Amino acid sequence: PTWDFFFPCPPTRVPVPAVPVADINELNLPKTCEIDFSDQDDLLHFRLLICPDEGFYKGGKFVFSFKVGQGYPHDPPKVKCETMVYHPNIDLEGNVCLNILRW
Numbered sequence: 001p002t003w004d005f006f007f008p009c010p011p012t013r014v015p016v017p018a019v020p021v022a023d024i025n026e027l028n029l030p031k032t033c034e035i036d037f038s039d040q041d042d043l044l045h046f047r048l049l050i051c052p053d054e055g056f057y058k059g060g061k062f063v064f065s066f067k068v069g070q071g072y073p074h075d076p077p078k079v080k081c082e083t084m085v086y087h088p089n090i091d092l093e094g095n096v097c098l099n100i101l102r103w
Helices: 021-025
Strands: 033-036 045-050 062-067 078-081
Antiparallel strands (some): 045 062
16 A cells, blocks of 8 residues: 555654754743753753752752753653752662653
8 A cells, every 4th residue: 555545645754853942042940040051062961950949958059960862852861960869759870760751
């Protein structure tokens, strides 16, 4: 059978940018967060600094590194906490274990 039999036109893949630059420029991060792209030419690797101003972690400084793979958005990004912290969703090596990262 041909594609015309199943579909009106053959399926095509449309390339989608992994991290749209416009989205990054429009980020409205809270005052407790800062994002750092150490390599301005590589938007798929960045660090996020979170400094909570309330709650149990108030006054702390927590650094997370993000690695967005070529399989994004079908594969979740790798997120690692670079700051030693006790949290039920962060293992001893700093790997962030959240269901929201698995889709």
